[in-house]
Amino acid sequence: MLSPGLIGGLTACMLTIFLPQTVQSRDAASAAKKKEVKPEMNVEVKPFGEIPEGQKVDLYTLTNSGGLKAEIMTYGAIVVSLQVPDRGGKTDDIVLGYGNLTDYLANNPYFGAIVGRYGNRIGKGKFALDGVEYSLAANNGENHLHGGIKGFDKVVWKAEPIKHRDGVGVKLMYLSKDGEEGYPGSLNCTVTYTLTGRNELKIEYLATTDKPTVVNLTHHGYFNLTGCQRDIMGHELMLNADLFTPVDAGLIPTGELRPVRGTVMDFARPTPIGARIDPDAVNRDEQLKFGGGYDHNWVLNGGGRSLTLAARVYEPTTGRVMEVLTTEPGIQFYCGNFLDGTITGKNGFVYKHRYGFCLETQHYPDSPNKPGFPSTVLRPGEKYQTTTIYRFSTRKAARLR
Ligand code: GLA
Secondary structure, eight states, X not given: OOOHXXXXXXXXXXXXXXXXXXXXXXXXXXXXXXXXXXXXXEEEEEEEEEOTTSOEEEEEEEEOTTSOEEEEESBTTOEXXXXXXXXXXXXXXXBOOOSSHHHHHHOOSSTTEEEOSBOSEEGGGEEEETTEEEEOOOOBTTBEETTSTTOGGGSBOEEEEEEETTEEEEEEEEEXXXXXXXXXXXXXXXXXXXXXXXXXXXXXXXXXXXXXXXXXXXXXXXXXTTTSSSOSTTOEEEEOEEEEEOBOTTSOBOSOOEEOTTSTTOOSSOEEGGXXXXXXXXXXXHHHHHHTSOEEXXXXXXXXXXXXXXXXXXOTTTOEEEEEEESSSEEEEEOOTTOOSOEEOGGGOEEOTTOOBEEEEESOTTGGGOTTSOOOEEOXXXXXXXXXXXXXXXXXXXXXX
């Protein structure tokens, strides 16, 4: 006897064979359309050139079903592009960067990179650990910035694609040798980028060491939610922080945690980035003067324990919203003060003053010299493990009255 399932199967098969051509192609067309609207999660890899020392660089392309597409290369673990839909479904690349490896090698102000071994500054490039003094490169005035002369943004990472229930991604691995850029201990790092089904770019950091050292890894993406059409002054920013770490003229924290309330640093309520940053404000406010605009670390409310909302950015003309969630205790909000129109990036876009902003989740700058700040020391047997998520959505336009 034939089972009902088998009969059903045979009927379907016969239908496929005997249906008139037009019906079949209409079916095929609608299937293709469906596929176009909801593409599968996918990860692909292709060559992206090689560095002068001969190491080959690959480019991983991640796509999800929500219209997001990220290109990530193994040099610097750099997010080269990030396509995100606006409120009308139109997709644009919302990160700054270049279209080819050569330009990244020539001049990269950390566009899209993973920064390490210590993201942000260490005062005078010196710190002591267990009674031993370490000296690092002074590559930012008298201070040490973003891991030194050849930080994690300038090395080629090993990589492998990943695909699991949560999404698709790329796992990047780098072994920073004992003494590299002056830091003690061999540091084994893994950074995993995942494009999830919830329209998130998730970054998971993992590191272990064989000697006591300091670690502070971050992602240095420059975002412009207009798709780089104009500067970022009209983006509305909310920072979930009641305190920030004031700095000296070299952008090294003084050690104080200062309330933001009543100052230009207050982003507790969504506020356009440019609302209080006119040249007068910059000249009047000592903190803005030091940074040439915003370039400070905010102390996240409830940060440093579990994954917490750190920031939300809304761009009114396109409706794009980006939320940043992190397990880190701080976030550096830098608004592209050093961009000055001398860099031409992807698709011929000229990156003028404040054409991109960074939200770098982190431990506070100069923590190795600030006993009152959360510690950045990592010891053998311990695991450095942090997560940051950049989550994308859209919002409808506000109604005009
Ligand atoms: C960080 C720093 C800034 C600047 C940029 C790179 O965000 O805090 O001062 O160095 O990186 O240009």
